[in-house]
Amino acid sequence: MQIEIWSDVVCPWCYIGKRRLESALAGFAHADEVEVVWRSFQLDPTAPSEATESIAAHLGSKYGGGAEAGQEMIDRVSEVAAGEGLAFDYHEAQRASTVDAHRLLHLAHAEGGPRLQGELKERLLASYFTAARNPADHAVLTDAAVGAGLSGERVAAVLGSEEFADDVAADAAQATAYGATGVPFFVVDRTYGVSGAQPSDVLAELLERAWTESQPLVQVVGENGEACGPDGCPI
Amino acid sequence: MQIEIWSDVVCPWCYIGKRRLESALAGFAHADEVEVVWRSFQLDPTAPSEATESIAAHLGSKYGGGAEAGQEMIDRVSEVAAGEGLAFDYHEAQRASTVDAHRLLHLAHAEGGPRLQGELKERLLASYFTAARNPADHAVLTDAAVGAGLSGERVAAVLGSEEFADDVAADAAQATAYGATGVPFFVVDRTYGVSGAQPSDVLAELLERAWTESQPLVQVVGENGEACGPDGCPI
Numbered sequence: 001m002q003i004e005i006w007s008d009v010v011c012p013w014c015y016i017g018k019r020r021l022e023s024a025l026a027g028f029a030h031a032d033e034v035e036v037v038w039r040s041f042q043l044d045p046t047a048p049s050e051a052t053e054s055i056a057a058h059l060g061s062k063y064g065g066g067a068e069a070g071q072e073m074i075d076r077v078s079e080v081a082a083g084e085g086l087a088f089d090y091h092e093a094q095r096a097s098t099v100d101a102h103r104l105l106h107l108a109h110a111e112g113g114p115r116l117q118g119e120l121k122e123r124l125l126a127s128y129f130t131a132a133r134n135p136a137d138h139a140v141l142t143d144a145a146v147g148a149g150l151s152g153e154r155v156a157a158v159l160g161s162e163e164f165a166d167d168v169a170a171d172a173a174q175a176t177a178y179g180a181t182g183v184p185f186f187v188v189d190r191t192y193g194v195s196g197a198q199p200s201d202v203l204a205e206l207l208e209r210a211w212t213e214s215q216p217l218v219q220v221v222g223e224n225g226e227a228c229g230p231d232g233c234p235i
Numbered sequence: 236m237q238i239e240i241w242s243d244v245v246c247p248w249c250y251i252g253k254r255r256l257e258s259a260l261a262g263f264a265h266a267d268e269v270e271v272v273w274r275s276f277q278l279d280p281t282a283p284s285e286a287t288e289s290i291a292a293h294l295g296s297k298y299g300g301g302a303e304a305g306q307e308m309i310d311r312v313s314e315v316a317a318g319e320g321l322a323f324d325y326h327e328a329q330r331a332s333t334v335d336a337h338r339l340l341h342l343a344h345a346e347g348g349p350r351l352q353g354e355l356k357e358r359l360l361a362s363y364f365t366a367a368r369n370p371a372d373h374a375v376l377t378d379a380a381v382g383a384g385l386s387g388e389r390v391a392a393v394l395g396s397e398e399f400a401d402d403v404a405a406d407a408a409q410a411t412a413y414g415a416t417g418v419p420f421f422v423v424d425r426t427y428g429v430s431g432a433q434p435s436d437v438l439a440e441l442l443e444r445a446w447t448e449s450q451p452l453v454q455v456v457g458e459n460g461e462a463c464g465p466d467g468c469p470i
Contacts, residue, residue: 011463043463063467077468080461182464191448196460213426225431226315228246228278229417232298233312 001034001207001214006041006175006185009101009124010055010135012077012088017184017197018125019084024203030211035114038121040102040171041183044095051094051134058095081129088129096136099168104145104155106164111150120148189214236269236446241276241410241420244336244359245290245370247312247323252419252432253360254319259438265446270349273356275337275406276418279330284371286329293330316364323364331371334403339380339390341399346385355383424448 003021007014025031056070063069071091078088101124109117123144127133133140138159145155158164175185178193186203187193188210194202226234238256242249260266291305298304306326313323336359344352358379362368368375373394380390393399410420413428421438422428423445429437461469 008463012468013461013463017460043465059467073468182462184462194460196462198460202460225252225429225433225437226248227417227419227431228243228248230278232294233247233308 001030001211002037002189003034004037004039004187004190006039006171006180006183006187007121008041008043008183009098009121010093010128011041011043011183012081012129013182013197014184015086015088015125015129016077016081016084017186018121019086020197020200021186021203023200024207027204028207028211034207036118037109037114038105038117039174040105040168041175041180041185042098042102042168042172043183044098047095047097047136049097049100049136051096051136053095054091055093055095056091086129090129090132093128093132094134096134098135099165100138100141100159101135102168102171103158103164104141104150106167107154107158108145108148108150110164111154116149120145120150123148236265236442237272237424238269239272239274239422239425241274241406241415241418241422242356243276243278243418244333244356245328245363246276246278246418247316247364248417248432249419250321250323250360250364251312251316251319252421253356254321255432255435256421256438258435259442262439263442263446269442271353272344272349273340273352274409275340275403276410276415276420277333277337277403277407278418279333282330282332282371284332284335286331286369286371288330289326290328290330291326321364325364325367328363328367329369331369333370334400335373335376335394336370337403337406338393338399339376339385341402342389342393343380343383343385345399346389351384355380355385358383 005017005021007018025034028034054067054070056074057067059070059073060066060068063073074088074091081088105117105120105124108120124135127140127144128135141159142152142155146152178185178187180193180195182195184197185193185195186206188206191213192206192210194206240253240256242253256271260269263269289302289305291309292302294305294308295301295303298308309323309326316323340352340355340359343355359370362375362379363370376394377387377390381387413420413422415428415430417430419432420428420430421441423441426448427441427445429441
């Protein structure tokens, strides 16, 4: 069973949703047969590659109330995060583009599959939300990527090029095709989707339902009909 | 929506099932969005490439009662077929391998997709069941294939080689993986299967159900959860 999650590394509900999914998976009997793939979604595609303002100031100027209002928004989401065991501390975080982070997530998937990508996703989220590190800074990204297990050389080559930019764009297009307007957006086996950081029991229900339907063919309607087999064509 | 049908060209229930599916599709609102693909299944993989006995004699010696009993089996299935508008007349049909017919069905799919393959499938079934023609005879096969619209040159090249034999074997392996013990075996979107020549209203129900589930993502569980979107991360 495959769970694809459209998500951004600077999206607080995405980190909270990740923990909720992890809780749901912890209680799911077939968790070892579940593959999680992180898909790219840029919440703020116009964010600059060089940080120029704090995220608090940006929120405050976008929604009104100035940096102080921005800090209060961060306070409120940090409280919810604390309830999931996450020590958010990103009052000092800078607004910056996440495209390079997403390109590295694609690199990680290409080089080491879901395990390596999952490790990098966790490190990128932690870097921003618990250490307020700049999500566009190549040194920060390299730290996370090499820490996750990627080769420094490959990371440098990707960061120095446009490699995987197409994949980031393709993920965004797919999210649009699915009607996703926000993230996290969970899709199971390209069949069922749920939007937002649902409570873990709702995610657990999704896992159970999708599991049942992902099982080898079910004869859903009627008895066996007349058929020919190795023993002939009974009538 | 895709319907794959494991089937043999010498399987009477497969031809009857084909008509029943066509009836179901005739009443299905989204029939123009349904693609039918014929998968290979050899009912009698040990049948010789040169015909040596009539199918009636073979049935009679396999199930007892001699050729006469075999003819009676053919009579009974022909009566059912008549109820579907099929004029079966295969009392004189020979037992012979269908592997070459299946290889041509793969050729047809490769060259002209489901439309051309469907045309050839119909001709091969009609050739055996309504004209008792030898299903292994290259002249008979060429007739059907060229009549369906394939190039005589490609047909000759395939019949003179082992081309598509791997595809025939792969189809059989897939049927086994699905637990199919007889044909026809219908699979919709690799999700739902039904075994046997089900009545057309049962097939119609399968189409409706599969259609509903094949539609773009449905949010099956819960309300939207907390999410970050273009308008921020409400809390």
